[in-house]
Amino acid sequence: MSASNxxxxxxxxxxxxxxxxxxxxxxxxxxxxLQRNPDMMDYLHISHASGSAxxxxxxxxxxxxxxxxxxxHRLNALTGNARDNDKLYEQTRALVLKLLEADSIDxxxxxxxxxxxxxxxxxHASMILYGDD
Numbered sequence: 001m002s003a004s005n006x007x008x009x010x011x012x013x014x015x016x017x018x019x020x021x022x023x024x025x026x027x028x029x030x031x032x033x034l035q036r037n038p039d040m041m042d043y044l045h046i047s048h049a050s051g052s053a054x055x056x057x058x059x060x061x062x063x064x065x066x067x068x069x070x071x072x073h074r075l076n077a078l079t080g081n082a083r084d085n086d087k088l089y090e091q092t093r094a095l096v097l098k099l100l101e102a103d104s105i106d107x108x109x110x111x112x113x114x115x116x117x118x119x120x121x122x123x124h125a126s127m128i129l130y131g132d133d
Contacts, residue, residue: 091119094119095115113125113127
């Protein structure tokens, strides 16, 4: 970022009340600020829960680790849901294929009820047919 852009950003900040949100926005838009101004690191004190000061890098690593754990938990939950959905799809597909092979209403009913009890582990099911016969 050029010096004129930084000066423009500084003058905008000077024209309005400086607050946490403005500082946050500036640092998000100028993520290399601390690299270009390493002396500012001397003024930053980010404390652990224990109260001792730690480096910004250490704090970032800690935050990234927490996010990583959270993402792994989310991924595991999504993977489990995907497995369940795949199993349900396969069971439904097999049921539809069996139903298509039924040659009578009685065979259709028996196939459906057997599949509900055995494949889907449903205790109670009913089948309602609409049509002329």
